[in-house]
Amino acid sequence: MTELTVPNVSVTPMEKFQEFLVTRGKRMTRERTIIVEEVFADHEHFDAEQLINRVSQRHDSRRVSRSTVYRTLEQLVEAGLLRSVARQDSREVYEHDYGYPQHDHLICRKCGTLIEFYNSKIRDILAEVARKHGFRMDGHRLEVSGLCDECCRPPQTRPEKLNLL
Amino acid sequence: MTELTVPNVSVTPMEKFQEFLVTRGKRMTRERTIIVEEVFADHEHFDAEQLINRVSQRHDSRRVSRSTVYRTLEQLVEAGLLRSVARQDSREVYEHDYGYPQHDHLICRKCGTLIEFYNSKIRDILAEVARKHGFRMDGHRLEVSGLCDECCRPPQTRPEKLNLL
DNA sequence: CTAAGTGCAAATGTTTTGCAGAATC
DNA sequence: GATTCTGCAAAACATTTGCACTTAG
16 A cells, blocks of 8 residues: 555656666766667666667777676676576576566576566465565575476477577 | 385495496596595585585595585486586585475575475476476576574573574 | 606686775765 | 775686506407
């Protein structure tokens, strides 16, 4: 009733980050602005390396260093704007954690595709399990591994598509 | 109960590994024997570093190199004797995956404690989700993060126990 | 005997950090 | 103007690998 569990969606990621920074005596810099813009330009999963590439291909302003990208990623996670969802190769994979419902992933171990799914029962079960153990849950990470639809079937009918493995 | 989900327990891990190796034209060496003994000496979670330490403290036979431990861990996972369940600090954490039912973990982000839990509904839900997506699931990894019972409460009543953070 | 395994040291690849100069509030 | 940030280069770190020697089968 008086409480709203869903965050105020009219606040942009940029604003939310701004707010996070201010309350901690930190500053909104040009570099951080660029990174946030790039991160929220689309809703795909990404890793640090990809973000570094994207950011360095921008010619609009000064380039952003690798260190700054890593440092900012950390803060975006802390601010609740991103969450790290999986590891792929040996890299941490991130996704938006703001304005989108929590969900989990099926990860194809052949082609690497991440399929999102949401199941409310899982949340409930975990809450119950945590409660039983006196555990104060604040998040979870669920990676289901296997083969996706494409990679399951032999390439007899569709010899075109080749995967990267 | 007509079905037994637990594998044939009369086969020891050592024998199972032996079998795995033989069918692949690989060999059972003194080093691998030592590692398997050490890995299955208790049922605790461990990472590569810890295993290396334990193995190097044995004076019964020749020492085992770091590389060999890593190489053997990989094979033990492949053989279905171990599975990697989480990351702690930046290390992969392993546990027995033979003769024990699959389960998941609550991980305290303060003291690092891993609490095992098993919930059959999760398996079912995941099987169903995977089916819907035409995904051939072969395993999952579920890490629930938060604070354990101990780390939740302020240290007023029990000022003795101090944690490692 | 010969293919597979080992130890070593060096390489890899991602992420972190110390520091001097630059920028924000 | 003080404090926070940045870029750089170097460090840290877990894990992997090339290679000459050893060993299991």
